[in-house]
Amino acid sequence: MTAAHQFLEQARRITRDLRHRGLIQTALRKYEVKRDEKKRAFPDWESARQAAAEVKWDAINHLDTYLEDFVTRLEARGTRVHWASTAAEARDAILGVVRDRKAKSIIKSKAMTAEEIHLNDALEKEGYEVVESDLGEYIVQLRHEPPYHIVFPAMHLTRDEISDLFHRELGSAQTREPEELTMIARRVLRQKYITADIGITGANFAVAETGMVSITENEGNARLTSALPRTMITLLGIEKVIPALEDLALFLPMLATAGAGQTLTGYNTMYSGPRQPGEADGPEEWHVVLLDNRRTELLADPEQRDALHCIRCGACLNVCPIFRNVGGHTYGTAYSGPIGSVITPHLRGLKDWKHLSGASSLCGACTEACPVKIDLHHHLLQNRRNAVMEDAPLLERLAYQLFAVVANHPTLWQFAKEMGRTFQPFHRWVLRTKLDPAKAWTATRDLPPMAEMSFKEWWRTRQ
Amino acid sequence: MSAREQILGRIREALRKSAPIPGHTHADHPSANHPPHPPVPPAGAGRSAFATPVIPLRPSAAARPWLPPGGVTPAEQWERFCAASTELKTAVQEFESVEAAHARLRELATEQGWTGVASHHAPLTDAAISALGLPTLFTDGGYPVNDLEKCSVGITECDALVAQTGSVLVTSRSTGGRALSVLPPHHLVLARRAQLVPDLGAALELAKARYAPHWPSMISFITGPSRTGDIERILVLGAHGPRQLTVFLLP
Ligand code: SF4
Numbered sequence: 001m002t003a004a005h006q007f008l009e010q011a012r013r014i015t016r017d018l019r020h021r022g023l024i025q026t027a028l029r030k031y032e033v034k035r036d037e038k039k040r041a042f043p044d045w046e047s048a049r050q051a052a053a054e055v056k057w058d059a060i061n062h063l064d065t066y067l068e069d070f071v072t073r074l075e076a077r078g079t080r081v082h083w084a085s086t087a088a089e090a091r092d093a094i095l096g097v098v099r100d101r102k103a104k105s106i107i108k109s110k111a112m113t114a115e116e117i118h119l120n121d122a123l124e125k126e127g128y129e130v131v132e133s134d135l136g137e138y139i140v141q142l143r144h145e146p147p148y149h150i151v152f153p154a155m156h157l158t159r160d161e162i163s164d165l166f167h168r169e170l171g172s173a174q175t176r177e178p179e180e181l182t183m184i185a186r187r188v189l190r191q192k193y194i195t196a197d198i199g200i201t202g203a204n205f206a207v208a209e210t211g212m213v214s215i216t217e218n219e220g221n222a223r224l225t226s227a228l229p230r231t232m233i234t235l236l237g238i239e240k241v242i243p244a245l246e247d248l249a250l251f252l253p254m255l256a257t258a259g260a261g262q263t264l265t266g267y268n269t270m271y272s273g274p275r276q277p278g279e280a281d282g283p284e285e286w287h288v289v290l291l292d293n294r295r296t297e298l299l300a301d302p303e304q305r306d307a308l309h310c311i312r313c314g315a316c317l318n319v320c321p322i323f324r325n326v327g328g329h330t331y332g333t334a335y336s337g338p339i340g341s342v343i344t345p346h347l348r349g350l351k352d353w354k355h356l357s358g359a360s361s362l363c364g365a366c367t368e369a370c371p372v373k374i375d376l377h378h379h380l381l382q383n384r385r386n387a388v389m390e391d392a393p394l395l396e397r398l399a400y401q402l403f404a405v406v407a408n409h410p411t412l413w414q415f416a417k418e419m420g421r422t423f424q425p426f427h428r429w430v431l432r433t434k435l436d437p438a439k440a441w442t443a444t445r446d447l448p449p450m451a452e453m454s455f456k457e458w459w460r461t462r463q
Numbered sequence: 464m465s466a467r468e469q470i471l472g473r474i475r476e477a478l479r480k481s482a483p484i485p486g487h488t489h490a491d492h493p494s495a496n497h498p499p500h501p502p503v504p505p506a507g508a509g510r511s512a513f514a515t516p517v518i519p520l521r522p523s524a525a526a527r528p529w530l531p532p533g534g535v536t537p538a539e540q541w542e543r544f545c546a547a548s549t550e551l552k553t554a555v556q557e558f559e560s561v562e563a564a565h566a567r568l569r570e571l572a573t574e575q576g577w578t579g580v581a582s583h584h585a586p587l588t589d590a591a592i593s594a595l596g597l598p599t600l601f602t603d604g605g606y607p608v609n610d611l612e613k614c615s616v617g618i619t620e621c622d623a624l625v626a627q628t629g630s631v632l633v634t635s636r637s638t639g640g641r642a643l644s645v646l647p648p649h650h651l652v653l654a655r656r657a658q659l660v661p662d663l664g665a666a667l668e669l670a671k672a673r674y675a676p677h678w679p680s681m682i683s684f685i686t687g688p689s690r691t692g693d694i695e696r697i698l699v700l701g702a703h704g705p706r707q708l709t710v711f712l713l714p
Contacts, residue, residue, distance in 0.1 A: 027696045044529035051527070053485035061482060064474045071467075077680075083466035135702055136693035154693050162694055178694040182702055189703065194608055210671075210678065220645045220689040220704025226681070227641035228608060238470065245671060249664035252684075253531060253628065263531070263547060264628040264663075266690050267645075267704070269683040276680045280583070280602040280640025292470045300477035306485060373485045 003332055004355035011326040020156065020327060027155050028318050034261025035315075041263065042253075052254055053373040056309035059208075059242050063299065066208035066241045067290070073211020074288060077273035082289045087117035090291045094119065094200070094233055097287050098128060101231050103197040107189075109215075109222035110134040111202025112150050112312060113235045113291055115334040116347075119200075130200075131192045133221035135185050142169045148328035150335060151259050151314035156327060189221070199225035199283065203236035204311065205251060209244045211272055213288065216255060218266035226271060232283035234271075237291050239299075239308040245270075251311060258371040259313035298346040304379050307342050309372040316366035316376055322359045331356065338366035342379040345387075354387035420450050533627035533661030540626035540659050547629025548710065551687030552700060557656075557712040564653070564711050565594035571709075572597060575649070581606075581614040583639025587653040587713065588618055602639040608646075617647040617705070621654050622682075623669055624710065627662035630686040631710065632670065636679035644685060645704040652710045 001009075014020055039045050059066055071081050084090035090113075098106065106123060108130055114120065120141075123130045132141040136153035140146065142165055147153030154162070162181055166172045172184045201222050205214040213234055215222045226232050242251065248268070256262040275282030299305055317323045317337030328336045333344045333356075341356035357380045360366075366376040388396075406412045427447070430436045438447055453461075464472070534540035548555045558564040568591055571577075581600045582588045592599050600610050611617075619638040621631045631652050635641050644650050660666050663684070670682055689704030700706050 023695075030696050041531040042529060043532065047529035048527075050486050051529070057482070057484050061478060064471050064478065067471070067474070077678075083470050085466050085469055089466065133703065134693070135691045139693065152693065152696070155696065157694075159694050159697075178697045179699045181694055182691060182699040186701070186703060190612070194612065210675065212678070218689070219691050219702035221702070223641065223645045223683065224703055227645065238474075246664055246667050249662065249667055250527065250530065252663060260692070263550075264630060264684065264686040266686055266688075267683060268630075268686070269681060271681050272678045273680040276636070278604075279635050279680060280605060280643070281608075282635060282641045282680055290470070292473070296470065296473035296477050299474060300480070302480045302482040305482040309485075375485075 003352050006332055007326075007330055007355055007359070010330040010332075014327045014330055015325050021325065023156060023158065024324055024327065027152070028324060031261055031318055035257060035318075036261075038257040038261050038263055042257070048250065048254060049371055049373050052250055052371055053306075053309065055242060055247050055250065056311075056372050057306070060239060060299070060305060060308045062243075063238065063241065066243055067238060069208040070206050070211055070241055071290070073208075074213075074273070077211065077276070079211075079273050079286045079288055082287060083292075084289055085292050087291075087293050090117050090235060090289050090293070091119060091122045093287070093289050094235065095122060095126060097231065097233055098123065098126075098198060101197055103128060103231070105192065105196045106130045106198045106200060107192050107196035107225050107229060108132050108137075108200040109202070109217065109225040110137050110153075111200065111235055112147075112334060113202055113237055114200065115146060116293065117235075117291065119235070131189065131196075133189050133192070133219075133225060134217070135182060135219060135221075138185055138189065139165065142166075146329065146334070149314060149317060150312055150337075151317075156329075193224050193228050196229045198231045198233060199229035200233045200235065201225055203234055203240055204255065205242050205248065206236060206240045207243075207245050207248070207270065208241055210270075212245070212270040213272075214248060214252075214268065214270045216252065216265045216268050218260075218262075220267055223267050223269060226269070226283065227281055230284050231287070232274065232285070233287045233289065235289045235291060237293070237295055239295055239310075254371045255311050255313050258315040258369065294347045298343060301346070303382055304342065304346070306372075306374050307339070307346075307376075307379060309374055310339050310343075311372060312339075313371055315369040315371060316374075319365040319369045321361055321363065321365070326359070331359070338376045338380070339374070342374075342376055342383065345383050350383070350387055350390055354383065357381075357383035357387065417450075417454065421452075424450055527664065530662065530664075531627055533625070533665070535661075537656075537659065540661055541656075543626040544624055544629055544659060547627075548687075551629050551708075553629060553687050554707065554709040555712065556710070559714065561590065561713055564713055565591060567711070568595055568651075571651075575615065577615040579610075579614045580616055580618060581611050581639075581643055581647055582618040583620075583643060585620045585637070587620050587655070591618060591653060602643045608642070611642060611646050614647045616649040616651055617643045617645075618651045618653065619644055621652050621658065622673070623666045624654050624659045624712075625661075625663060625666050625684065626659055628684070628686055630663070630666070630684040631708075632666050633683050633685060634670070634674070634679035635681040636674075641681050644683070645689070648701065648705055649707040649709065650685070650688075650705040652708070653713060654710060655713050 082093040120130050132138045139154040148156045163174050203213045204216045252268050256265045274286040320337050323337040333340050345353040360380045362377050364377045406416050534543045580597045583603050623632040633644050688700045688708040689702045691699050691702035
């Protein structure tokens, strides 16, 4: 089944699932209230967005310089940097470290880039135990499914489902208290931290000026992942670079506000190296894996380059009417929602992923929500155009050529109109059956009847 | 060619075409709305030397009036810190004297039944630990993780308190390493009034002045107790880190 078919089929199923809709709407309404409240703490949210967009523009449009700065400073403090052109190279770099250390267990904090390169599968295939430590990620890992949302991985599940899951997988007693459920996971994961040989993290920002990786989280799981295991590995996309340390004073509150309706996320931590002389703890070695994986192709498209400004806050998903109805898993991609629909065709090929450009009502809610002002809905439109230019289906091409001929010849146009009027009454005999020539349209929509009189005819009667 | 050269090569190739600056492409987004920014420093001063259009770039933290304010006077800042803390469920308490703080510490120890304390050597913590008189694990220079895990509370100093966000700034060098402030179920911070700064920008500046270029391997803004909303978006404290965060403000 192609990705497009899978999308359609799953979307059809989920949009009818009222329980799913209720769950998502409630969760996102809560989010909206909090986000609006926190936005009001900004004397001028729009100027903050503009500033954030400009700083990101600077970073991305001088990416080579800033990346080199970042890497030089990281390496100077004893961090080992690996450059990976492809997902496979990134997996190999990480597997190489894991094998060398003869690791037995690995603890991981949330990293969307790891989803992108299917890191857990690769590690598990080699026999390593990888445990997700973010509560939401841990829950979806136990269910053997990908995260539902880039910020709220388990938002599609009720507490009862989670309780059943824990009961089945961990043997814990059933409970309806989110607090008790959280404590069950806390107890299990505590032991994992203490015994893990390797900690793997993602990253939110890479600071060129100081050679630091900044990680944002609420639970403290990334803090522990980077404190206890002897080896730490951080995987990040090359687009995460920002120029200066003080830029964090802008991005951290914006990420928290747009992403989760918080003033600031619980832990914002900047790492500049492995354990330094005289420090009490921390990993003996730190590996940073820089991932390209076709980001440079997106970079080469000036029209959509700003999609690399994304700070993965998830705000565009939260406001998207399509996301809210079809849900995160339907996309079948690591990055879902509007930003996923924009970048996936670039990262994984337009041919197989162009259908995502249609997963939009072009309402522009995403563009308005984006804290770094990415022109999301126009990019979706541009992807539609690119898809047609690259490879329009033969039938579609013929249909438009025919239309062009007819529309250019008044007599043909007149004739077509008459035919339409004559035959439309018979349409209802085949409506929504296999014989319906307009089935693709009528399956989910009404086909409005043709007007009884054209404007031209009406005008003539007025004369 | 190494992967590094390949990636940098692709980036340079891609950047030969310039991309519009956001908000500067449409007439409906006049950049005149924004306060003036300082000019871009010349190449070599940390900025890149590309011949891309000069745009208003990063103003100093003080010139960012659009970010949430941290307060101007110390009284305003303290008020803001307390308000943020209340919302975050951080317990904040101000003391007239160090002795009063120590007395309250002993009370807390009894109330919560502390059996073991973890801390690091620094003036405020050393005084507090000797006033407490409980078995103490000092993390400085290394410690057994299982012992730290069993401690009832981690007592640390901090580098700054941030009024704007209600955050506590800690580092791996000044506050006993990376785990002390997150592994025990209760994190208690001893701070001085003078450590209160207005906002994140000021806190980062302070850290830079204090440490750059010999940074501690970790600096962290702790904003409230550890939390999660991963189950039905319902707030639960103590997801992985401390369930309780307490800030004692000493004169
Ligand atoms: S595109 Fe914008 S709104 Fe969407 S996740 Fe990225 S930064 Fe957030």
